[in-house]
Amino acid sequence: MIPELLDKSFFLREDVVNQARELLGCVLFTTVDGEFTSGIITETEAYAGINDRASHAYGGRRTARTETMFCAGGLAYVYLCYGMYHLFNVVTGPEGMPNAVLIRAISPLNGTETMMRRRKRNILKGLTDGPGKLTIALGISHLYNKVPLDGSMIGITRHYCPAAEAITTTPRIGIDYAGEDALLPYRFLLQL
DNA sequence: CAGTGGATCGTCT
DNA sequence: GACGATCCACTGG
Numbered sequence: 001m002i003p004e005l006l007d008k009s010f011f012l013r014e015d016v017v018n019q020a021r022e023l024l025g026c027v028l029f030t031t032v033d034g035e036f037t038s039g040i041i042t043e044t045e046a047y048a049g050i051n052d053r054a055s056h057a058y059g060g061r062r063t064a065r066t067e068t069m070f071c072a073g074g075l076a077y078v079y080l081c082y083g084m085y086h087l088f089n090v091v092t093g094p095e096g097m098p099n100a101v102l103i104r105a106i107s108p109l110n111g112t113e114t115m116m117r118r119r120k121r122n123i124l125k126g127l128t129d130g131p132g133k134l135t136i137a138l139g140i141s142h143l144y145n146k147v148p149l150d151g152s153m154i155g156i157t158r159h160y161c162p163a164a165e166a167i168t169t170t171p172r173i174g175i176d177y178a179g180e181d182a183l184l185p186y187r188f189l190l191q192l
Numbered sequence: 193c194a195g196t197g198g199a200t201c202g203t204c205t
Numbered sequence: 206g207a208c209g210a211t212c213c214a215c216t217g218g
Contacts, residue, residue, distance in 0.1 A: 045210070047210075054210070055210090056210085061204095063203075063204075064203085065202080065203060065204090079202085079203090079210090080200095080201070080202055080203090080209095081209065081210065081211060082199085082200070082201085082208090082209055082210095082211050082212085083199075083200035083201035083202070083208095083209085083211095084199065084200050084201075084211075084212080085211050085212070087210060087211085089210085102210055104210085130211070130212070131210070131211070132211045132212060133211085133212075142202095172210075173210070173211095174209085174210050174211075175210060177208095177209085178210095
């Protein structure tokens with residue numbers, strides 16, 4: 001059966017934590033300069049809008065950068081982290097509700113040669129197991145910010161539904177500044 | 193292995 | 206002017 005592209009009905013939902021969990025096992029793909037690359041999503045984090053101290057949109061902060069998060073779900077939110085890495089998020093929720101899911105890791109599927117070239121690595125191990133690594137491998141840059149996840153440049157397809165036992169839940173990474181919200185169980189890992 | 197520090201720049205104060 | 210939703214090389218055990 002042909003993989004089914006996730007559509008508006010998924011992205012517009014308001015339960016971002018469940019959406020983060022459900023993205024595990026889906027396939028994220030890009031086509032850049034005719035080169036198709038993809039991987040199975042194995043790690044995600046939910047960022048829950050204006051009430052989440054870890055979110056860029058905490059307190060309803062609406063700036064040129066966070067504007068993307070306030071858009072209706074179904075597009076990419078890409079921003080520069082630590083001055084050198086582009087991080088990729090899936091915007092979810094209806095317009096005005098700035099929820100997003102950070103994709104933190106994928107397992108290489110298609111276009112591994114291309115991904116290794118972009119990463120300047122010649123082994124699969126460690127190729128896409130970090131939020132900054134996978135964007136390099138998939139060719140995702142700032143140009144992907146606000147781009148629809150409709151499969152033309154970038155898209156997400158259902159691949160398989162993981163067993164509950166294959167999923168681990170933990171607090172999020174690198175958000176110590178978020179106070180009590182740093183303890184929320186909003187990070188999901190999939191054991192393939 | 194664990195721990196450490198450098199790279200690097202857009203964004204917001 | 207300070208600070209990241211990070212990665213990697215390098216150190217020492």
